[in-house]
Amino acid sequence: MMKAPVGGAKHQLLRPSYSALLLCALALPMQAHAAGTVAGSTISNTASASFDNGAGTQTIDSNTVNLRVDELLDVTVASNNPSDVATTPGGTNQLLTFTVTNTGNGQEAFGLSTIANVGGDNYDPTITGIYIDNGDGIFDPATDTLYTAGSNDPVLNPDQSARIFVVATTPGTVADNDRGIVTLVAAAKIGTGAPGTTFAGQGQGGGDAVVGSTGADGQDNGAYKVSAATVTLVKSAVVADPFGGSEPVPGATITYTITATVAGTGSVGGLAITDNIPADTSYVTGSITLGGAPLSDASDADAGDYNGTRIRVQLGTVAGGQTRTVTFKTKID
Amino acid sequence: MRKALFLLIAALAPAQAFAANQVALDNNVFVERVTTDAAGKQRVLLEEPKVVVPGDRLVFVLNYRNAGAQPADKFVITNPMPSAVRFAGAGDMPPLVSVDGGKMWGQLADLTVPMADGTRRPAQPADVTHVRWAFQKPIPAGATGKLIFRGVVK
The missing domain is CATH 2.60.40.10 (Immunoglobulins)
Known part of the structure; x- marks a missing residue:
């Protein structure tokens, strides 16, 4: 059996006052709310009172107020x-x-x-x-x-x-x-x-x-x-003649250096460096290097190949801020 | 301001149909509409709504009257919160509240709610399932009174 604690309210013959209520309403911020009560539903409120006026405990219900919830x-x-x-x-x-x-x-x-x-x-x-x-x-x-x-x-x-x-x-x-x-x-x-x-x-x-x-x-x-990237290629050549000098005479070897510089926040994909072997020169077999490491002439697993007319080094995707250096040699006919 | 508002409410309240029963309890619900006038001042009007929307602030007003010749002792008024309304405080006479469907009663600050993991957390206004006023003294014959609590449409 529930025992209703008595207290919390003293009976007063109060003149109704809404001043406290209003202050409260003004002080409270409008509250954000989630979806809430589904539109079309009804809010129904009924109170009840129980009392004893000498003839035992009686209970009465108030009227019921129904409010429809709009969307x-x-x-x-x-x-x-x-x-x-x-x-x-x-x-x-x-x-x-x-x-x-x-x-x-x-x-x-x-x-x-x-x-x-x-x-x-x-x-x-x-x-x-x-x-x-x-x-x-x-x-x-x-x-x-x-x-x-x-x-x-x-x-x-x-x-x-x-x-x-x-x-x-x-x-x-x-x-x-x-x-x-x-x-x-x-x-x-x-x-x-x-x-x-x-x-x-x-x-x-x-x-x-x-x-x-x-x-x-x-x-x-x-x-x-x-995220874009740009590629800059710089090519230079160094000649070494058979006599220890640097004259471009028949028999001299030319070492070409191609530096690819990628700039930007992005990267470039499928970057490949190709260079035709100049006329009146012959490719020096096995002379391709990438970053100082030798590459084979065959079109195979490594990045370099020579097909008889040009060298090619496939660099794939290179991110901005990186450089790739390719060298190869030819001999003046 | 207070007087104007009181008159407004009086005008809005339907004719009180206290039954022949010796104690009568009348239930009215108002919604607070906040309007801002040209000067930027906020005004709060209480309206008797037919429709409401989520977020509307409701004021529940319970008028009781002992119309009998005898004092009404052990006078207790109980109002189950409509499930779509979140309790939002009361007027000058704070009620006892229940957060478990009417089994336990107390001040909201003293109540706790069980959690899934077996611990209990302090009760929040949204947990309130019932409000109740339990009077310590009998209601004299002919006495009337007004009880107020507030809610927000969920």
């Missing part, structure tokens, strides 16, 4: 890329990821759009598509849904999120370290506006739809940062 339209957009996404000049299918969350309390469709010319950046990425994730969190154009405004607007339940992929092409003209910002905007299809704006009868459950604190739209930025 709040609220949505947030958040970038899932905590830092800039690296891209390269001309790069295609460059990916930004966002999360769109229905923070309202009713099922709602949201229109998506992007803004590529936001400002505050160096270039405008070319948006090639907006995709709605299939739930695995990984972008795959074959299984994710290409978004078309008005035809497959994502419909989200309260507190439900959708992962959105924005796919863009980076212009070929961008320079190293350039940034390009893309904004993703999500807006309730019923409408947006100042908080409190009401769309009569359009809420879930037959009530009104009321714009919440987000204005029924949300947006966030994602950014690309260009």
Whole structure:
């Protein structure tokens, strides 16, 4: 048997005073809230009183007050890329990821759009598509849904999120370290506006739809940062004649040195150095070196080869800030 | 200000239909609408709502009256919190609260809530399941009173 502690309230014949209540209301900040009570549900309140007026304990109920919960339209957009996404000049299918969350309390469709010319950046990425994730969190154009405004607007339940992929092409003209910002905007299809704006009868459950604190739209930025690299080649030659001098006479050996310098924050891929053997000279067999180490003439596992007319050293991917030095020799005919 | 507001509430409150029962309990719910006037001053109005949205601040007002000829002893008023409302404090007379569906009662600061790992954490306003006023003295015949608590639509 529950024992109700007596206390906490003394009976008073109080003149009602709301002053304390009001002060309290003004001091309290408006609280942020998650989706909350589902639109269309009813809040029902009934109090009861028990007492003994000499004839034993009696219990009575108060009247019941019913309040219908209307639909709040609220949505947030958040970038899932905590830092800039690296891209390269001309790069295609460059990916930004966002999360769109229905923070309202009713099922709602949201229109998506992007803004590529936001400002505050160096270039405008070319948006090639907006995709709605299939739930695995990984972008795959074959299984994710290409978004078309008005035809497959994502419909989200309260507190439900959708992962959105924005796919863009980076212009070929961008320079190293350039940034390009893309904004993703999500807006309730019923409408947006100042908080409190009401769309009569359009809420879930037959009530009104009321714009919440987000204005029924949300947006966030994602950014690309260009990682580019440039290659500089410097070629030099040293002649050694058969007599200990440096005259370019028949029989003299020419040692060519080619230095490739890669600059920038990016890297270059598939970098190969080729050089034709000059006329009136003959390649000195087995003379290719890379970084001082000899390479074979055959087209094989090592990076160098000679095919009878030119030498080639395949350097593959070289990061910015690095240099590669290739040498080879020819003999003057 | 106070007087104006009181009049407003009086105007909004429906005609009190106290039953022939010797003790009557009338329940009203108001929502606080905060408006900002041209001067940037905030005003709080209490309205009797038909509809609410999550985040709305509600004021529950319970009016009791002992209409009988005898004092009402052991007078206890209990209000289960609607599940969609988070308790947000009370008026001048703080109620006892329960955070376990009405089994244990006390001041919110004295109550705890069991955690999944077996420990207990201090109770929060969101944990409140019931509010209750238990009067120490009998309610005299003819006496009336008003009890207030507040909530926020979850």
